Amino acid sequence: MGTVGDQLSFFAANRERPILLAGGRITGASAQAEQADILIGTDGRIAAVGPGLASQPDTVRVDVSGNLISPGFVDMHQHLDKTGVLRFTPNPSGTLQGAREAFAAYARTAGPEDITRRASRTMARCLSRGTTAIRSHINVDKDAGFNGIEALARQREAWSDRMTLQLVAFMTPHPGQDLEWLAGNIDPAVRFADAVGGTPAVSEHPERYMDILFEAGARASKPVDLHLDEHLDPDNVHMHAALDRVERFGMQGRTVFSHISVLSALEPDAARAIMERMIDLDVGAVTLPAANLYLQARDRTKLPPRGLTRVAELLRGGAKIATASDNIQDPFVPTGSGDMLEIARWTLLAGNLMADELRDVHRMITDIPARLMGLGADYGIRPGAWADLVLTDCEDTDTLVAGGPVQSRVLARGRLVSETATVLPQAMAETA
Template sequence: MVAQFKALTTEISKGRRPVLLSGGKIVQTGGASAVADILISADGRIANIGTKLDTGADTLRVDVSGMLISPSFIDMHQHLDKTLTLPFTPNPSGTLQGAREAFAVYARTAEPGDIYRRARRTMQRCLSRGTTAIRSHINIDKDARFQGIEALAKLRDEWSGTMTLQLVSFMLAHPKQDFDWLDANIDAAVALGDVVGGTPAVSEAPDVYIDKLFAAAARAGKPVDLHLDEHLNTAALHFDAALDSVERYGMQGRTVFSHVSVLSALPRAEFEKIMQRMIDLKVGAVTLPAANLYLQGRDKDVLPPRGLTRVAELKRGGVTIAAASDNIQDPFVPTGTGDALEIARWTLLAGHLHADELADAHHMITAAPATLMGLQDDHGLKPGAWADLVVTDCDATDTLVAGGADHIMVFAQGRLVSETSVALAEHDPAA
């Protein structure tokens, strides 16, 4: 099988001719699979799914019998302006504030070319592991200015035929923040991005700050993605102000709260009240297990908390929740490979999901983020969507999430962009 794919790699990678993937196991809702063919049109979209499909003479037929075909992965919360900065942004405290201070020092002298190169490297690694869409929050403040988002905007345009890159104009709040600077720059910053973001918990006037973010998003007609209450202090909650703004500015279905770590520290009744309001206002959530496991709870002497939000309860309660990488090899998270399946596993383990919820973890890196990013029409295994696919030698969704694949092919807009095989070790008992 591997030899067949290697022989076809060059031919498929040329793209722009119909391709029939025949006999694969198609991932369905809930993690089940069914054997079917996928016909990919010359423009890179899924033309049809079924059996005994009619194809033209120029169609390239690829036998994927026995292989699992999944929608590609979506990493809807990264910080590509920070990625791979660990060697020169030390964070000895290991805390969130320590990471912010470490990156702020670098941001004052960051070269756009350096930001571009590091971000491109991480995007390459993510794509090779099956991710075809990323949402990246990009610092904009007096330190970073506009350099990060301008560098990432260039990458967004260059990669548009392969990967979807959404940029969040991440308008940072600082203690003693100059709101005059924010007012003077926010509309220009929002114009460069696709989404509006910020972090209310570190603002000295969080309600004012939240209102400014939503007002700017409403003026520009863009969605909102907030770093909301990435802490465990139950005395400092900003959900009501944020949810009030969702309602006031008509941002239902266009707002995401990322992290929301403090929900895990609230009494259940208070959490459920907030969760119900999120459901009513169609507000999604994103959990970032790597960052919150690493940064949170370091001040506790006994049984430090996991730092994640109530992942299982939010998912089972009806909130659309995704899982994402957050930071990769920087002062916020010193590890990371760009592998969304790794994040799905961390989410299942640290979020206290059950072993029979592996398919839900898969949903949190595919369909859930597609919905929250507004990509649902272009993503997934259905006619009309982009042929963004991950084809592996796994036998089911559960095994894909649980242990990964030894052979993986990644299709982006109908083109084979990566193929990876692990040569399994052989053992000769007589040796």
């Protein structure tokens, strides 16, 4: 990558002059990346994109030929209030309920400083690996109170010059916690949030609970993002009831169903009817391979199912489906590096996708979640968008997803925020 790092290290860190990234190749849906220059203004936004852009007298021209340029990665389902608590929250059963109980106990003592410290560490790790936008679900319940959502609202502001952070008010039902508390506290919680969320399958009164969530979203004109049917029980399906509320409250195009693992446990015709209805109502989907692979089917005596939803059918059928990290190093998922390329690979392998769908998986961590999060004109490689970019030495999008880079640089809001490289022996470097 030549002297790219030296030039970007100063100018992109300080944003003192416009920067012209010249000669790079831009990721896209086609097999062949498009060669184009990218002009970044001092405001951190892309001013122009196209071949052979002319440098102005005050412009710093940086030769990035040999670089593949992707828009920043989008992780649209995390739990930053839970991240990094693994050592404090043992989950001996390895189940979803075991994880819920473990974190509920910890949440009673987790103060704002603890949440901020852990969340900041994970956000920094994600940013260093190219993630420039995160949507995080934050528990609001009798255990956690408002500690998490208030702390992360402050983080959203503190990180706004480097990352887009959206918060979901995750109104969490627990056994014995009546819905009156959630109903009485949801509007104040939603004022801190960018979206409304919850998990109907564990509610004692799921239909009333969904009404509370959708009513609050409609009142606040904010989207709904549900943890929906995160299990493999075909007799416990809430998807049609949720879709009924999408229609009733006019939330078409503003609703996301995360997990929906149960689709893989339904007979094909029943699953197909739900998927077609999701597409008709413009409801997005998010698969969470790490959590679903770890938590699901531990009670099975035969070789267990994978736990994911019908990823391939949703993607090929035209649904807007993204993939995301979910939890990072907590009782729900004990691993996690914040690397969306790693999640993309898990999605392809566990979701029964094919090698010729690597570019589609790249869209599942870029364009698709950006649309589901409503990032609009602020996102992408186009004039007016934030200059949130990942520059790598990969040949094309397929190789980026399949194996990842040896060298990479991350720009956030036009500033260089991360550089990583493996030092090669001299003989190898000369032929690389």
